[in-house]
Amino acid sequence: MSNTRIQQRMDALKASGRKALIPYIVAGDPTPSVTVPAMHAMVAAGADVIELGMPFSDPFADGPVNQRGAERAIAAGMTLPGVINAVAEFREQDDETPVVLMGYLNPLIAMGETTFCEACENAGVDGLLIVDMPPEEEGSLVQSAKRHGLDLIYLAAPTTTDARLETIGNATSGYLYYVSLKGITGSSKLDTHEVSQRIAHMRQHVSVPICVGFGIRTAEDAAAISTTADGSIVGTVLVSQIEALANQPEQIPAALQAILQPMRQAMDAKT
């Protein structure tokens, strides 16, 4: 497991003293044909890892912006096999950028966890982040994911106790996703000082890279987070932009690029 695409990418970043820029979009939002061009555009803008949302009808840990993104994708006919196919299509031109699928458990159960993991491996998916599956509830999915070479990325929160950090640190591979706010995705504002103190504390319990998401909206946010974290995860601001361009989907790839490029530059300037 030491040789997954995610781990190679994280090692390479560390060796060059850079931090990971990790954008998140919902696959199929607003229409399935946009997803692969958007992924390539984000890589061109400097994305190191792509988190691709698997749309779910009841994403209760996400904010309203991401929920609307999921609703648009489902209405446009996006399915779990469709998400995996998008990754396979992306891999035709990009064999290096790691892709993490992020979502909720029920669609995986419906598809069959083994079938799902096998399809992910074949398509070139690198990791899974299942929001409503804490380590306490991990079941057969973990074995399937390991067998098919998929990293399992877990969340940590400001309220996570040290004992749970140990458990989560042992379960997670690839990187740890630190939810910088107590709240839901995209809400409220970011306290970068508090985040950096918290990251320093977590490193005593967790050996994998720690990337920070929730609340990163601007190039300044991304740069500030990157001074202590191993990466910045950017989601809601991108999904908002997609929403604004839902009726002009051909403009979406360039628009995402325009948000990510300044973040990349600001992050690289700091490190």
Next chain:
Amino acid sequence: MALTEQELRTLDYEPDAGGHFGDYGGRYVSETLMAALSELDQNYQMLKNDPGFQREFDADLATFVGRPSPLYHAQRWSNAIGGAQIYFKREDLNHTGAHKVNNTIGQALLAKYSGKPRVIAETGAGQHGVASATVAARLGLECVVYMGADDVERQSPNVYRMKLLGAQVVPVESGSRTLKDALNEAMRDWVTNVDNTFYIIGTVAGPAPYPQLVRDFNAVVGREVKWQSKEILGRYPDALVACVGGGSNAIGLFYPFLKDTEVAIYGVEAAGRGLSTTEHAAPLCSGRPGVLHGAKTYLMDNSDGQIAHTHSVSAGLDYPGVGPEHAYLKDIGRANYVGATDDEALAAFHEVSEVEGIIPALETAHALAYTKTLAATMRPDQTIVCNMSGRGDKDIFTVAKMEGISLT
């Protein structure tokens, strides 16, 4: 995996430390909620055996709710059907008009003992919202109620009641604009405001420890039926019937009888326009296991695992999931789950109003519809206790509208 009768008599029917009922239940939530749920679990496990807490809970049930609620012999209806003797457990006589208040009193006391000045709730029919707003007013807690925008329209009298009680009602426009969306929104609020906020969940669904604690607070219903039936009949009833949406009134009645396997148990789901259509809300009858709102349970979804839009004439049963303990009781064979359609429920609504002088809630009417079917197959010396879980005042506008009658 149905168990033998001997096994069913000796099970302890308690969840494990992680809140699992067999394969179901658990805590399928984002890490952001784990600390809040652990804190709640610790507080609850401590307080449920605390004499002071129990005393305050019992006192409120007696003097604020009006318990015990009577066990009433529906004689004319029993005779008209010509089968088993039917008894109603009169939860409709509780303050606020339904069983819901048993649970909200318990949870609001938990909020008070946990030092949380603000409570939030989700509501479908509005009964749980009203019950939450009521106890919040009584205890001086700030109260915000999330309600699907469609339900706000369907249940305007309850919306007004909540406002009279000082609560803020937030219409939820996302998704299907019903109960499940209200639940999503309430969870979001809780994650964001967990420091000062207690989330009063209205049913036995959701992540652990909610299914257990909501059950425990409602179990007063079944405990009373136990002594009342001994007093009135000299024995336990032959069968229990209750409607199941999330399943809190049902589990409240069933739970104290689970080891008494001579008592048959029937949960009645909303079969809507028929179980053979897609327009119903009956996950135990025709759904499959999955994960929704923090628990593994039976639910209604499509082949892609997207949660289905459900239908029922009754807002309180219009929910695609069900409490995990019911999923467990179904699989081990301790309880039977059946459906009653919109039409069957409406017929029972009218029949019981006319024959017994009790206007039942549309939710309850589903239990009554199946009670009638079941009674007809039983002897007059046998008895059924049907949980009259709520009164129908809130539903008269819905029924009148469906029947083309204008009340204004």
